[in-house]
Amino acid sequence: MQPSVDECANEVLEVVPLMMRLIRSQMRSHRTPDLSVPQFRALAFLERHEGASLSDVAGHMGLSLPSMSKLIDGLVTRGLVARQTSFNDRRCLTLALTASGRSTLEVARQGAVSYLKEQVATLSPAERAIIVQAMQILRRVAAKAAGE
Amino acid sequence: MQPSVDECANEVLEVVPLMMRLIRSQMRSHRTPDLSVPQFRALAFLERHEGASLSDVAGHMGLSLPSMSKLIDGLVTRGLVARQTSFNDRRCLTLALTASGRSTLEVARQGAVSYLKEQVATLSPAERAIIVQAMQILRRVAAKAAGE
DNA sequence: TATTGTTATACTCTATAACTATA
């Protein structure tokens, strides 16, 4: 099969929002800590980048600084993120997960993944292989587009 | 390659939000009419289901009635959707695209698709084939999950 | 002067609860 560029783009445009809705509704369900997708992603980034600044997180997520500031503010209020002024450069923030943030992230990740796993488990190994390959290709596409 | 259920679910959980962000930022850009993704989807649904009721649209998109009511309200205000009381059952609405809504949808669709096409055009035919197959599989997954 | 964040303001998206109008 040799799908056209058009067909491929159309498929992505239809299916990605569908999947996003699925993931979002799961994140909001009572099976997991109540985290929005952006909150979840911010926590995951901070797990991998201890001590990142606000700009670091905003840059990674492609959000404006005010949006990021507000998002982090909510996580700080909930005790999931520690926010300190940097010693080197007092304009910058030093952000890190708290112990509570770390465990909340872990529970949310397990919950969200386990839900997707239920769905994915009904597929054949060959179908899963196709999905993984497609995700890797799309990850490259998104990374390239974000850098432009 | 035989990816595990875990790996597959994790990939989806990471990549879908990335792609969603890409699509959303494009929708909001000045290259297309300024439509949010839900607004775009509602217009697309009404194009295929002329005369649908509010509940029809809400059901299809998985939104609550108040959310849908407000979303449609915005589209009516912008002159993209016509909202009338049904003659048969005066509790129901009869929704339809206006001429302006129809053309706005078309322009937005072309804009969003053309942007994705630029990205997708850099891929090989084999890569596009993988993506199309994966989207078809995920569409089934989403449809099944939505019906539960 | 340039950079990092925050505040102010204003949308949209989303939900639940309470309400109105119709059947």
Place this chain on the structure above:
DNA sequence: TATAGTTATAGAGTATAACAATA
């Protein structure tokens, strides 16, 4: 009484513009 929508209220996500603090 049950159904279709709307209004009220609330919180998150997002942006731009204006500001404060620091370098």
